Amino acid sequence: MTQVLELQFETVAGKTATFAIDAPKPKVTAEEIQKVMQTIIAKNVFDGQAGTLIAMSGARIVDRQVTEFDLKIE
Numbered sequence: 001m002t003q004v005l006e007l008q009f010e011t012v013a014g015k016t017a018t019f020a021i022d023a024p025k026p027k028v029t030a031e032e033i034q035k036v037m038q039t040i041i042a043k044n045v046f047d048g049q050a051g052t053l054i055a056m057s058g059a060r061i062v063d064r065q066v067t068e069f070d071l072k073i074e
């Protein structure tokens with residue numbers, strides 16, 4: 001199973017910008033995530049099409065599991 005940490009921010013344009021981080025460390029805490037998100041906003045390092053990041057709007061871990069089938073393809 002793979003995991004992705006999604007950090008969601010509000011932008012100056014009133015939109016949501018999401019950053020996806022593959023394979024976050026196990027047992028990452030809400031406090032660690034919040035500190036990183038506050039640093040990203042304070043340092044203003046990202047400025048995309050939706051504009052400057054101005055606030056945190058959420059964070060979540062997304063689990064993804066892929067099951068492949070052994071098909072007989074001719």
